[in-house]
Amino acid sequence: MGNDLLGLAGSGAAVIGAGQGIGRATALTLARAGARVALVDECGERAESVARELAALGAEAFPVVADVTDAAQAAGAVSEAGRRLGGFAHLVNIVGSASWGTLLDLEPETWERDFRTNLVHHWTVARSAAAAWLAARSPGTVVAIASVSGLTAAPGHGAYGAAKAGLLSLVRTMAEEWWPDVRVNAVVPGSVRTPRIEAMWASGAIPRPGDDVVARMAEPEDIAGAALFLSSDLARRITGQALVVDGGTTTRFPYPLS
Numbered sequence: 058m059g060n061d062l063l064g065l066a067g068s069g070a071a072v073i074g075a076g077q078g079i080g081r082a083t084a085l086t087l088a089r090a091g092a093r094v095a096l097v098d099e100c101g102e103r104a105e106s107v108a109r110e111l112a113a114l115g116a117e118a119f120p121v122v123a124d125v126t127d128a129a130q131a132a133g134a135v136s137e138a139g140r141r142l143g144g145f146a147h148l149v150n151i152v153g154s155a156s157w158g159t160l161l162d163l164e165p166e167t168w169e170r171d172f173r174t175n176l177v178h179h180w181t182v183a184r185s186a187a188a189a190w191l192a193a194r195s196p197g198t199v200v201a202i203a204s205v206s207g208l209t210a211a212p213g214h215g216a217y218g219a220a221k222a223g224l225l226s227l228v229r230t231m232a233e234e235w236w237p238d239v240r241v242n243a244v245v246p247g248s249v250r251t252p253r254i255e256a257m258w259a260s261g262a263i264p265r266p267g268d269d270v271v272a273r274m275a276e277p278e279d280i281a282g283a284a285l286f287l288s289s290d291l292a293r294r295i296t297g298q299a300l301v302v303d304g305g306t307t308t309r310f311p312y313p314l315s
Contacts, residue, residue: 064290066091069145071138073125073182074152076103078251079202081110082277083149086285088116095138095145099124125152125178135185147288148186149200150179155217163216171216176223183231187239199241200284201228205303208245225299232297240296244283247303248274273304 070087074080076098084094088111096111096118098104104120111118119141123134139145153175156167183199190197204221211218225243232241248254248270258265265271283302286292301307 061091062289062291063090063285065147065285065288067093068147069093069095069139069142070147070149070288071095071097071121071135071142071145071186073097073134073148073150075107076100078151078253079246079249079277079280080149080151081107082281083151083284084111084118085114086278086281087147087149087288088114088118090285090289092147093117093119093142093145095119095121095142097121097123097125097134097138125150125182126173128178128181131178131181132185135182139186139189144195145186146190146196147198147200148183149202149284149288150182151202152178153202153204153217153221155206155214157214159213160215168216172220172223175217175220176227179224180227183241187231187235190239191235194238197239198288199228199231199239200287201241201243202280202284203228203243203245203299205245205247205301205307208299208301208307228299229297236296240287240292242287242292242295242297243299244280244287245299245301245303246275246280247301247306249280250274250276273306275302275304 070092072080072084075084075096084096084107088094096104096107101122108118108120121134121137123130125131156171179201203224206218207221207225228241228243257263283300
């Protein structure tokens, strides 16, 4: 009996936004599970750095430089990842960022940028991969990194929240249209303690929250673990779902009872 419980040994995986934070952790986690990984990032230096980390683990890793918020580059990145890997069966897309400001203050350009950054490219990248899988009747998995801001109100970052809510709807539609060959799911993080967030705390760009909030924050590896599970054979009957990883933040009763 084999010991590849996850079914990922020797498989190809493309991680979009692999150069830092959650993307880097996801690439390392997939590599430790035996996957060969294409590292797609807009920064070649970051992608190369993560490739060296994976190589030190004995894993095959191939950096691919692309800005996936550009439709042509997104499709090209998927094609190049497939070429470098000799085909791949797993896609994890982490790319996203929030603009801050009230809905009354948001400029139309900011609104459109947040939708390109957090929603539109997920469609472009996923359909490029799925088209190849469906044509070949070859199974594949897609994991999109969403946000709890798409489940609740998102005051101060309304464009981001609306885009992430749209992403959750897109995940369900892709899952329905592409079943049974392609499974599509979302990981829905709350706050994640990434190096970028810690740098912003240190610089004073954003205030560090209280210890009770920090204690509930995820590490990048927590999100990577959820993405690994949804990509694996353990989740072979799971599609169209949103797996919340937020330390229970969204389960709390909102009113003080003291």
